[in-house]
Amino acid sequence: MAVLPIKLTKTNRDKLAQVLWVLNWISVVTGIILFSLGIFLKVEINKRQDLMAESQLQSVPNMLIAVGLIACVINFLGGKICYDCVDTNKFLRWKLVMLPYIICTFFFTLSVLAGALMCYSMHGQLEEALTFGLRDAMRYYKDTDTPGRCFLKHTVDQLQIQFQCCGNEGYRDWFQIQWVIGSGKIGKYLMDGVPFSCCNVNSPRPCIQYQITNNSAHFNYDYQTEELNLWMRGCRQALLDYYTNIMHSVGLTVLIIWLFELSVLTGVRYLQTSLENVLRQGDPECESDGWLLENSFVETARSNFNIIKHLGKFNQINISSNGDPNIDKPPTAHYGPDNVPPKPLPMAS
Template identity: 70%
Template sequence: MAVLRVKFTKGQRDKLAQMLWLLNWVSVMTGIILFSLGLFVKVEFSKKEELMADRDFQPVLNLLIAVGLIACIINLLGGKICYDCVDTNKFLRWKLLILPYIICSFFFTGCMLVGALMCYSMQEELQESLAEGLRDVMRYYKDTDSPGRCFLKHTMDLLQIQFQCCGNRDHRDWFHIQWISNRYLDMSKREVVDRLHSNVEGKYLLDSVPFSCCNTNSPRPCIQYQITNNSAHFNYDYLTEDLNLWKRGCHQALVEYYTKLMHSTGSTGLLIWLFELSILTGVRYLQTAMENVLRQGDPESESDGWLLENSLVETARNNFNILKNLGKINQIDTATNGDPNIDKPSTAIYGLDNVPSKTMPVAS
């Protein structure tokens, strides 16, 4: 029994073909949107790749870009097929191609769904990657003379200014690392030498932060040195001076930014997936309705369309039997190893036991 059988008149078939032609062209535009969005997110990840640990997010983004590009090509072909399906004679050109087209489109929409869902599932991995990456960048902030690390100070300062953040979790992260290079420390001062010797690892630690942590909305000049020392500054209280530094950590700022990007991309992918699935359903109905018209031989007659010619269980059983029989054939061919002296198996094994045999005519 056919699944979701629908009866179509000649006018309804024509309207369905015209509507699918229009929807395929709209879907070309959605494919361009998905391609552009995936490319934009890829560029944004590339801009901050030095802030991320060794985790590769590119396969997900490449999948979205590829899916968007393939969507344009598939829907261009689908639009041409639906446009020709108005005429029965033109439909004959595509008759053998439509079913492979539907199968390929079905797997393509599956890839689109996988890519959209992966945009939601990578948040935890993104958080860990940014936490490790930011920790490493802050550790090498002072190494402005080291090859391969000289740009990290500029990267971190620009990040804190653009995203209005400070440190990894908050501004206190700078208290636990030496972010001032030894090149700029005056070793002639006993205070500097004592501070270096007081640390087990020989680091110059201060309750201070880089200038890029300063809040531009602060009504007073930024206090970035001796932040926790109230007596070092006039009319200053470390616990209540909220406008002096950015309070939000850069990890939180970046996670929120990239999560918003990925969720927007994933939502767009899901909407496009539903749209593509509706088009694919319409193409399937049009294909089966036009094939039934050809069987009837009257282009003006009514015809039935369906998604599956048999029930889902029966279709799965038939496909399973086909695969099982193919497996038996492979086992028999392997066992014989091409030996012509070994008798061939009965046709019943292949499911051909009901095929009538041809007998040779007896000579008179």
């Protein structure tokens, strides 16, 4: 029994082909959108690549870029096919192409869905990359004369000013590392201070960035009860929130595009099956049935499984025989033109 069958007249088939032609061109635009989203996401990640540890974060924008390019090609071809399907005679040139095209488009829509899910599932990976990346950036904050690290001080300061954050998880992270050039007993110069970029510019009091935990060093000051004029939020959480919002927005857009591509694919499938039934009936003006699957899901899965199983057995026979067609034939002896075996010689007693 067919899955979701519908009846289409000649007029309905022509209108469906015309609508699908327009929708395929719109899908080309959605492919450009996917490509643009991938480029945007890639640029945003590369902006702060120095603050992230090595990870597979680039896999998401790379996939969106690839899917966007493939969408443009597939939907351009789909528009041409649907345009020709208005004429039944032109459909004949695409008859053998449409089913492989639909199968390829189905797997393409799955890749679009995978891209959307990847946008929602990379929170943990992003958090880990930021945690270790910010830790290393803070550690090298003082190395302004070291090649390859001299720019990190500016990068961290810009981050803390722009995102109004301080440290990795909070301002106390700066107490645990040597962020100024100096030396102590064990080679580290630790103090309860933070860089100037941690100062809250909205505070009415001058910034207290050194001896933060020393109440006697400042007038009318108690660091435990008074609200410090520093940014309280850690930069890891600030960046995580920033990138999470971007990922969720991109993921939602990609999910909407997936639903749109799936609807176009469904329409192309109905058009293909209805036109094939027209060819079977031999009357271009007749009413024909269209469906998603000719049999039920279970029967279709069983049929495909049997085809794969038979193909596997066929490949095993070919491998075992090494291409010899006579490998399974019993050997036969040839005894001359009459094919009569000779008489055995008498044994001497």
